[in-house]
Amino acid sequence: MNVMVLGAGITGITTAWFLRRAGFHVSVIERQDEAARETSFANGGQISVSHPEPWANPSAPINALRWIGHPGAPLKLRPRLDAEQWQWLAEFLRECLPWRSRRNTTTIAALAVHSLAGLRRLREDAGIADAYDAQKRGILHLFFEDESFARAKGRIGELASFGIELRPCTVMQCAVIEPALAATIPRLVGGLYAPDDESGDAMLFCQALARVLATDGVRFHYGTRIERLHATDGGRVTGVEVCHAGSRDKLSADAVVICLGSHGRRLLRPLGEHLPIYPLKGYSITAQVLDVTCAPQVSLTDESRRIVCSRLGERLRIAGTAELGDCSLEIDPARIAAMLEWVETRLPGAIDCGCVVPWAGLRPAMPGGIPIIGRGRHHENLWLNTGHGTLGWTLACGSASVLAKLMCGQKPPVEFPVWGE
Numbered sequence: 217m218n219v220m221v222l223g224a225g226i227t228g229i230t231t232a233w234f235l236r237r238a239g240f241h242v243s244v245i246e247r248q249d250e251a252a253r254e255t256s257f258a259n260g261g262q263i264s265v266s267h268p269e270p271w272a273n274p275s276a277p278i279n280a281l282r283w284i285g286h287p288g289a290p291l292k293l294r295p296r297l298d299a300e301q302w303q304w305l306a307e308f309l310r311e312c313l314p315w316r317s318r319r320n321t322t323t324i325a326a327l328a329v330h331s332l333a334g335l336r337r338l339r340e341d342a343g344i345a346d347a348y349d350a351q352k353r354g355i356l357h358l359f360f361e362d363e364s365f366a367r368a369k370g371r372i373g374e375l376a377s378f379g380i381e382l383r384p385c386t387v388m389q390c391a392v393i394e395p396a397l398a399a400t401i402p403r404l405v406g407g408l409y410a411p412d413d414e415s416g417d418a419m420l421f422c423q424a425l426a427r428v429l430a431t432d433g434v435r436f437h438y439g440t441r442i443e444r445l446h447a448t449d450g451g452r453v454t455g456v457e458v459c460h461a462g463s464r465d466k467l468s469a470d471a472v473v474i475c476l477g478s479h480g481r482r483l484l485r486p487l488g489e490h491l492p493i494y495p496l497k498g499y500s501i502t503a504q505v506l507d508v509t510c511a512p513q514v515s516l517t518d519e520s521r522r523i524v525c526s527r528l529g530e531r532l533r534i535a536g537t538a539e540l541g542d543c544s545l546e547i548d549p550a551r552i553a554a555m556l557e558w559v560e561t562r563l564p565g566a567i568d569c570g571c572v573v574p575w576a577g578l579r580p581a582m583p584g585g586i587p588i589i590g591r592g593r594h595h596e597n598l599w600l601n602t603g604h605g606t607l608g609w610t611l612a613c614g615s616a617s618v619l620a621k622l623m624c625g626q627k628p629p630v631e632f633p634v635w636g637e
Contacts, residue, residue, distance in 0.1 A: 220469035225256040228475035234620035243435040252422035258575035260535035261526030266410030268325035270585025272311035288554030290522035294541030304494040311584035330630040331614025347424035349529040350416035357408040396512040415515040415526040473599040477580040496581035500535035503567035510565040581605040590635030
């Protein structure tokens, strides 16, 4: 069976891997000249199994109001005359209800655990364990308010039921786990340490895996823009109209898998396939490490600012924020300034703040944080693996594994609400 994967980000590349391992003949279409040049290009780098709680949780509406007017606010709404935005917001608020948030957290946690196990097998089987600046030192969640720290410690028992270890840490224990936090210690109230979490460069991972796949017979169509899908009235996708080097062509396969992030919703709309995805804009800065004693080896999450920091070899990546309503890739200087202020105060001397590479990307966000994995609702040979929001790197291998099982007509290896069923 010939399968065409649309998109070569972290979701598309891992999907191609699991489908090829399942025996499918696979091709990948990507508009950029290589893999992972868009949303997967410069994300926070965390594989954060220990943080399955989605943005849509009971505290989100209050926090959003509290952050209004703050240029460095973790979550920012930019209202637009866009019916899709307001519909998404209404669904987001519904998912903030306590019981729905708990259900979504449970689903994400189970998929994240499965995904981490899949990542560990994949990198050994593919021989790319040393190809993407992987760190296996865990993630340390930092708290600067007593109330939020006490509330977070309440998650320990729930996460333990999924096999996720989370250790409460005193301020001094945080300093032992990551000595580079010396400047932060006076303001810190405690931490939660997830020893099994990891970090790494998603772009390097994708490009290394793409090279392995190419040698295994997967065909990559880089520099190829997807114009539209062709489908019959009977509910089958018959081909993908593309543009490459100024020439139009129609590519066909037995099945098509959508891994296009926030771009997939518009591509599928003419076919009557509605995806409740909306772009959630995030930022990062990357810089060479200036002083190794000041730069952390353990990946960090500042829970008060929703900023993450990952060591990628000789580089440091600081990322965070979520903006709903700005669908451009334009860099907001205020966002970059907020991250520079964070690293200057939390990790002074770690990098040269005058020499950073800024980046912005559009994460494909679902209202409740549960990605779309399954068959199209109106087309039997259309499959979907998209909508991972801020957890694309964390959930990539698990999602691809689930999709491959479904396409083989088998039960998913983890309990999951399959799309289209």
